[in-house]
Amino acid sequence: MIVRRLGLAPYEPTWRAMQEFTATRDDATPDELWLVQHPPVYTLGQAGKPEHLIHATEIPLVKIDRGGQITYHGPGQVVGYLLLDLHRRQLKVREMVSLLEQAIIDCIADYGLDARRKEGAPGVYIDGAKIAALGLRVKNGCSYHGLSLNVDMDLTPFTWINPCGYSGLKTIQLKDFGVTEAPDTVAERLLGHLRRHFPDVAPTA
Template sequence: MIVQHLGLVPYRTALALQEARRKAVADGAEETVLLCEHPPVITLGRQAQPASLRMPAAALAARGVEVVPVSRGGDVTCHFPGQLVAYVFVRLGKRPGGLHGLVHTLEETVIRLLQTRGVAAGRADGRPGVWVEDRKIASIGLALRQWTTWHGLALNVGPDLSLFDCIIPCGLAGVTMTSLARERNAAGQTGASPGVADLLDDYARILRHALAPAPLAQGDPAR
């Protein structure tokens, strides 16, 4: 499993990198996770509704925020500096549990990472992603082509979540978004809150362990 840190990458550049990496992994290259941050951007998943944008795309563009339709599942979300994005490229056909199992595994990687920084997070029934009580701290949206995944997850790390004010996150009206910094502050934790760069090594270790290929159960057909 390759885990590569890309730094701050324009979203469309990352989209082209994703497509190239997905094709390579589908053709037998080593499975990969790309970790990065993005300049401010809003992405529209396959289930996105026009009402999920709180302002017109032209008004967002005037603020330097691009709106990009994408092929992942889910509704609308946003990316920005201070958010850790992980793009995941694995061959799903050799993994027990299918796509839902992978989503569960990715949620667990975020939960474990947050535990290392003193934040207790978990899941919400019927709502993908990672939550701290009723506040959403990480979103997940995957796509599948040639039995190989792409797109991935986004974990809010820094305190500035103002871009979420421009959308209805994940199409969930009334949802409260949170971040590692906000939760540490609310809990009265002392010291500077970790930034994205401070999390990379620990998250890479967690990902390599969680996504290590497991043998298929007997009788489970390979695809």
């Protein structure tokens, strides 16, 4: 799997690059994992309802092609995009979601924290508050989009939406629990767990 560290990159060009990569890949294309942070942006999924943006703001809203409702990305949040050939990996979407959640749970456990799934609400939670979100698109058997993990960011913009469509859902971050590692360091730790759950698979010759 090729890992690309994109630094702080604007959302929409990154999304368009994921679409282009997925549209032009073939059986010989290696899978990729992109690690990135984004400037402040709201993203609204395919079936997303604009009314979940409950506060007027100058933060841009981008309507995109993943599943799910509205979420927020901003500096200090680790974002991972997994561009995988699910057919080659013999992975179902639900299994992929479970593996993504487990990688995040394992990463958070490295800091002595007990993070968990919530039935019927994809993502990762600590004591019912959301610390990581998931959103995927699968096209021609290949995935793009991925996950976000809140590390050390301004959480205020989350209070201006119903995160992932849930009114009153509290959003938290690793910093709230005394974690002082920089987002880039957390990203590398998370990468290790993602590599373990999504080991390299050779493309078709």
